[in-house]
Amino acid sequence: MPDSSPLHQKLLPLALPIVTMSTVFVADSLHATLVTPALLYPTAVLLTANAKDRRMPWIVAGLAASLTVAGHYVPRDEILPTVDFLNRVMTVLATIGTAGLVQYFTRFKDRLRQEEAIAAAIHARNSRTEEKLENSLHELRDMQLAMDQANIASISDLHGKIVYVNDKFCQISGYARQELIGQDHRIVNSGLHPKSMFHSLWQTIGHGGTWRGEVRNRTKDGEFWWADTTIVPLFDTHDKPKQYVAIRSDITARKLAEEQLLEQASLARLGAMASVVAHEVRNPLAGVMGALQVLRGRMVAESEERMIVGDVLARIDQLNASLSDLLLYARPRAVHKAPTNVRLLLEEVAESTRADPRFAGVDVQVEGQDKVCTVDANLIGGAVLNLALNAAQAAEGKGRIQLVVADADPCCRLEVRDDGPGIDASVRARIFEPFFTTKPRGTGLGLPIVKRIVEQHGGTIGVDCPESGGTVVHLQFPLG
Numbered sequence: 479m480p481d482s483s484p485l486h487q488k489l490l491p492l493a494l495p496i497v498t499m500s501t502v503f504v505a506d507s508l509h510a511t512l513v514t515p516a517l518l519y520p521t522a523v524l525l526t527a528n529a530k531d532r533r534m535p536w537i538v539a540g541l542a543a544s545l546t547v548a549g550h551y552v553p554r555d556e557i558l559p560t561v562d563f564l565n566r567v568m569t570v571l572a573t574i575g576t577a578g579l580v581q582y583f584t585r586f587k588d589r590l591r592q593e594e595a596i597a598a599a600i601h602a603r604n605s606r607t608e609e610k611l612e613n614s615l616h617e618l619r620d621m622q623l624a625m626d627q628a629n630i631a632s633i634s635d636l637h638g639k640i641v642y643v644n645d646k647f648c649q650i651s652g653y654a655r656q657e658l659i660g661q662d663h664r665i666v667n668s669g670l671h672p673k674s675m676f677h678s679l680w681q682t683i684g685h686g687g688t689w690r691g692e693v694r695n696r697t698k699d700g701e702f703w704w705a706d707t708t709i710v711p712l713f714d715t716h717d718k719p720k721q722y723v724a725i726r727s728d729i730t731a732r733k734l735a736e737e738q739l740l741e742q743a744s745l746a747r748l749g750a751m752a753s754v755v756a757h758e759v760r761n762p763l764a765g766v767m768g769a770l771q772v773l774r775g776r777m778v779a780e781s782e783e784r785m786i787v788g789d790v791l792a793r794i795d796q797l798n799a800s801l802s803d804l805l806l807y808a809r810p811r812a813v814h815k816a817p818t819n820v821r822l823l824l825e826e827v828a829e830s831t832r833a834d835p836r837f838a839g840v841d842v843q844v845e846g847q848d849k850v851c852t853v854d855a856n857l858i859g860g861a862v863l864n865l866a867l868n869a870a871q872a873a874e875g876k877g878r879i880q881l882v883v884a885d886a887d888p889c890c891r892l893e894v895r896d897d898g899p900g901i902d903a904s905v906r907a908r909i910f911e912p913f914f915t916t917k918p919r920g921t922g923l924g925l926p927i928v929k930r931i932v933e934q935h936g937g938t939i940g941v942d943c944p945e946s947g948g949t950v951v952h953l954q955f956p957l958g
């Protein structure tokens with residue numbers, strides 16, 4: 479780099495070498511010994527080691543060499559000219575060598591300084607990068623925390639195996655984290671959606687696209703939960719999907735509301751149809767029954783005709799019962815509540831069940847204390863009878879049914895327990911759907927009617943299948 483300092487500053491580093499050289503020159507001229515003092519010239523060159531101007535050692539070396547040569551011509555007696563000549567040749571060589579050494583040394587020093595500066599710059603840059611990295615990591619952690627609070631998240635590998643789930647996923651699915659890691663998402667599949675839906679999902683994300691849809695999942699306990707699901711692939715450095723991130727939000731409440739709306743709409747249609755049925759079918763059916771009863775009365779006792787008409791009458795009775803169920807479900811009557819001893823109510827239900835010849839082999843028991851609740855005795859009695867009939871049918875004419883007034887202050891809790899086969903999880907999910915039945919002659923309206931009655935009382939209904947076997951249906955409503 480060119481030196482831009484003023485001339486007097488440039489010459490300043492020369493002062494000391496010049497004084498040294500002058501001293502040496504004077505000593506050289508005055509003394510005549512075997513070893514000439516001119517050999518001290520290289521020390522003047524050494525004094526330029528810190529000069530900024532890199533040419534300085536060579537300038538001083540040049541001057542020193544000139545003075546060495548000049549010294550040879552200063553007249554002296556005592557010394558042989560040949561020895562003096564040799565001394566001076568050595569001095570010139572030593573001076574030039576020293577200048578070379580000084581130059582080498584200063585270059586080495588410069589390089590060292592440069593390397594130090596580069597190392598310092600690299601260190602500063604690395605510190606800045608580390609700081610940025612630390613900040614980015616912090617931001618990422620904050621974002622993940624926010625996302626984990628708001629969403630149900632999971633990550634799976636290319637084969638669909640779960641490699642990460644957040645706390646919300648564990649909470650809503652009912653599984654512990656270690657039960658989910660390594661499994662695929664079939665573990666939460668509710669079986670509602672067709673295979674083609676999952677096929678198109680894999681097609682989309684496998685080609686790097688984002689899939690979005692509403693999926694019904696199942697908890698570990700067999701309950702259903704709906705999720706608005708978005709699945710996004712994560713790509714490797716070759717732009718190929720390497721993992722899939724699924725972000726879900728819980729929409730179970732919205733789906734239930736939608737289902738209820740649908741149910742209400744279909745109920746309204748059913749109510750209109752029920753009016754037609756009541757008028758167009760039930761009334762003529764009553765007429766047909768009356769006529770058949772008259773005819774039957776005129777027939778010879780024990781005759782084959784009389785038995786056939788009896789059969790027809792029994793079928794019409796059954797038809798009437800189904801129609802009554804349909805009407806009760808489609809056009810529920812108003813509730814008339816009054817204080818009722820529910821234990822006595824259960825005893826009446828037990829009596830009616832025992833009276834049914836189909837359930838002669840079933841042991842029906844009533845348990846629990848007297849308890850007065852303000853309910854519509856007819857509706858609640860009918861509801862418990864419906865449950866007792868379900869229990870007796872499940873027990874296939876044998877076994878034990880318990881009608882229980884359970885301890886549940888400040889509520890009224892009634893339970894119908896049986897030791898039948900229990901209810902499979904897939905059936906249990908649908909038992910409150912109108913017209914869902916597993917029986918050849920069932921209408922599938924029993925439990926929906928019971929649920930309606932309990933809800934009319936501001937209560938709830940639940941079904942448990944304990945590990946010990948059987949089924950427990952429990953109704954719970956406010957005391958009054």
Ligand SMILES: Nc1ncnc2c1ncn2[C@@H]1O[C@H](COP(=O)(O)OP(=O)(O)OP(=O)(O)O)[C@@H](O)[C@H]1O
Binds near residue numbers: 926949
């Ligand atoms: N105690 C029980 N044990 C086993 N399964 C039961 C029990 N209660 C109900 N279920 C199941 O629930 C289904 C629906 O019951 P629900 O009472 O609504 O209709 P249903 O008994 O089939 O017909 P309906 O009562 O209208 O004659 C039944 O078909 C049966 O599979």
Ligand SMILES: [Mg+2]
Binds near residue numbers: 864867868920924925
């Ligand atoms: Mg039933």
